Amino acid sequence: MKRNKRDSKEFSRRDFIKGTAAGAGTVALGGLGLEQAQAQGRPANWDKEADVVVVGAGATGLPAAIQAVEAGASVIVIDANSDVGGHAILSGGNVALGGGTSRQQKFGIKDSPDLLFADLTDWSVVEPNGFPDYRYNDKEVIRAFADNSATTFEWLVAHGVIFVDKVPDTLGGHATGNSAPRENHAAPMAWTQVQTGVPVSAERRETTSSGVGLIRPLEASARKLGVQILLEHKMTSLLRENPTSGRVLGIAATNQGKTVNIRARKGVILGTGGHSSNVNLRRIFDPRLTEEYQVAGEPYSFQDGSGELAAMAIGASLWGAYNQVGEFGQPVTKAGWIGCQYGYVNLSWQPDSPFFHLARATGLSVKDYQDAILVNQAGSRFYDETQGQFTANNYNELKSYIPGSYLNAANVKYSPANFINAALAGTGEATNGGGPIWAIFDADAVKRENWTVAPPHVDIAGGYFFMAGSVEELARKIVNKYQKKQMLPEALRSTVDRYNSFVDAGKDADFGKAAPKYKIQTPPFYAAWATPVVHDSRSGLRINSKCQVVDLNGNVIPGLYCGGESAGGFSLHGLARCTVQGRIAAKNAAAETAKA
Ligand SMILES: Cc1cc2nc3c(=O)[nH]c(=O)nc-3n(C[C@H](O)[C@H](O)[C@H](O)COP(=O)(O)OP(=O)(O)OC[C@H]3O[C@@H](n4cnc5c(N)ncnc54)[C@H](O)[C@@H]3O)c2cc1C
Numbered sequence: 001m002k003r004n005k006r007d008s009k010e011f012s013r014r015d016f017i018k019g020t021a022a023g024a025g026t027v028a029l030g031g032l033g034l035e036q037a038q039a040q041g042r043p044a045n046w047d048k049e050a051d052v053v054v055v056g057a058g059a060t061g062l063p064a065a066i067q068a069v070e071a072g073a074s075v076i077v078i079d080a081n082s083d084v085g086g087h088a089i090l091s092g093g094n095v096a097l098g099g100g101t102s103r104q105q106k107f108g109i110k111d112s113p114d115l116l117f118a119d120l121t122d123w124s125v126v127e128p129n130g131f132p133d134y135r136y137n138d139k140e141v142i143r144a145f146a147d148n149s150a151t152t153f154e155w156l157v158a159h160g161v162i163f164v165d166k167v168p169d170t171l172g173g174h175a176t177g178n179s180a181p182r183e184n185h186a187a188p189m190a191w192t193q194v195q196t197g198v199p200v201s202a203e204r205r206e207t208t209s210s211g212v213g214l215i216r217p218l219e220a221s222a223r224k225l226g227v228q229i230l231l232e233h234k235m236t237s238l239l240r241e242n243p244t245s246g247r248v249l250g251i252a253a254t255n256q257g258k259t260v261n262i263r264a265r266k267g268v269i270l271g272t273g274g275h276s277s278n279v280n281l282r283r284i285f286d287p288r289l290t291e292e293y294q295v296a297g298e299p300y301s302f303q304d305g306s307g308e309l310a311a312m313a314i315g316a317s318l319w320g321a322y323n324q325v326g327e328f329g330q331p332v333t334k335a336g337w338i339g340c341q342y343g344y345v346n347l348s349w350q351p352d353s354p355f356f357h358l359a360r361a362t363g364l365s366v367k368d369y370q371d372a373i374l375v376n377q378a379g380s381r382f383y384d385e386t387q388g389q390f391t392a393n394n395y396n397e398l399k400s401y402i403p404g405s406y407l408n409a410a411n412v413k414y415s416p417a418n419f420i421n422a423a424l425a426g427t428g429e430a431t432n433g434g435g436p437i438w439a440i441f442d443a444d445a446v447k448r449e450n451w452t453v454a455p456p457h458v459d460i461a462g463g464y465f466f467m468a469g470s471v472e473e474l475a476r477k478i479v480n481k482y483q484k485k486q487m488l489p490e491a492l493r494s495t496v497d498r499y500n501s502f503v504d505a506g507k508d509a510d511f512g513k514a515a516p517k518y519k520i521q522t523p524p525f526y527a528a529w530a531t532p533v534v535h536d537s538r539s540g541l542r543i544n545s546k547c548q549v550v551d552l553n554g555n556v557i558p559g560l561y562c563g564g565e566s567a568g569g570f571s572l573h574g575l576a577r578c579t580v581q582g583r584i585a586a587k588n589a590a591a592e593t594a595k596a
Pocket of ligand 1: 055056057058059060061078079080081084085086087088089090091092093094095096172233234235236271272273274296297298301302304306307344346347536563564565566573574575576578
């Protein structure tokens, strides 16, 4: 990347040392001043080395590793977890690759890199809640994605991913573009699912979609090609020649309490999966996202932001920060499973999973929100429980679509269907975050929903599910580490009484829930954790079209690459941008001249 005028006026630590008497007078060590040598990230010894070191074995890292080997590089992949896959292995396996894939062509769908680029940079597409899906995307980043999207589809197929043989659609899509259907679905085949501990039923293996169908074939392909995968190795820092200048030389990681220094002769690729689980980091973008909000993908994989933080520590810039707070798609979602800590709608933990002891309960799925009310930690209702969550633009959602025209706004009907914001608003006190949200219901609702209100369905021991003989007693029983104030018994009693009066009246005078149907009146009464869940990281490190990481002065950090949820400038949800950017990063890293 060229330095712009402003950048060229700035000077680096290296320039400073060169230009001062102190710098000139220091003892030369291998051609470098002493001060510089001390400041270097070069460790006393390297424990391992490869041309390309990939951090994270998820949707970005595995494609990066394979692509780098194909480009002639030796590759080490490390992952902090005890297995590969990150969020991707838990995912729905819906992969939004378009731009003219063979699958699109087979079904007569017209698409091209230019159309994909135009779609994903169209400022004029706005959601009914007022948020623009594509306005804050970085055109350089999107152009690179658009140009490599179709080839990545073919490449994944060549590496063993079996996509369900059907016309691309919009299922699982968030901000995939208005002009063509682009979602492809990775078939889970006979792979065991992490969240259930078993494969999907034989009749669904080739017809449904799941992240194992993407990750396990890629893992197999990587291993076959000789990629070294080191599990339970967590990167703790990036090692750079100087604190904020020079090449990235490698990484420091920990494994079983020991430091492992891994040298990257050509480059380091960060595929660490974003920062949604890091409360302090996510609150830079949205102060409301306090600690009570769990994250989709937990407790298997935590997006702790360690990639972004390590890169920022050596000078990297964040990018496209607006996208992180844009309320489109599923940045924050309504809990799909209640009565358990980890309630992301598309992730159902089952007792056979080897990770179930971390999740502790399957949760209850609410078929009809006429069966429960939702209250905040003060015991007050705050919205129409039947409302959904954020939408995001996909194929044909904006009808009479005129690319790039303000006239599109005429086709969008503003809708306040914004359950999440009401939940996050909490009680209006001077504290950020809304606090826990509890679903309140009675024994009749349990019958109607056909719920089993006992472990392993609900997490009683963890404090995510309570029952009592009266509404008042229920309020008193709610004790949970995120419930900062005791719910007042009379407050919950009053909320339930008022709601029951709405059922008699056939009208919700407070929040407009359509014809409230059922009173909450038959003991026992229940309170189930139903707090919103945080999802994607849609902003991250600044990258350019080669997926090189860029610093705060606008300069490339030599030897450092990033893709996927840890990279910024792109609001597309999920797997497609990760797989594409992993490949782009790897091609460019592998093409670097190896450093001795
Ligand atoms: C339940 C669920 C369903 C989803 N469904 C879909 C879907 O259908 N379609 C879609 O497009 N997207 C979906 N997504 C989103 C998609 O899975 C993610 O966007 C994608 O996996 C992100 O890829 P990534 O490479 O950035 O991170 P990940 O796939 O999460 O991989 C990151 C890896 O890096 C490792 N790591 C992190 N920090 C370090 C460190 N310091 N040192 C070493 N290793 C580290 C992690 O352990 C992890 O294995 C879903 C997500 C979830 C949770």
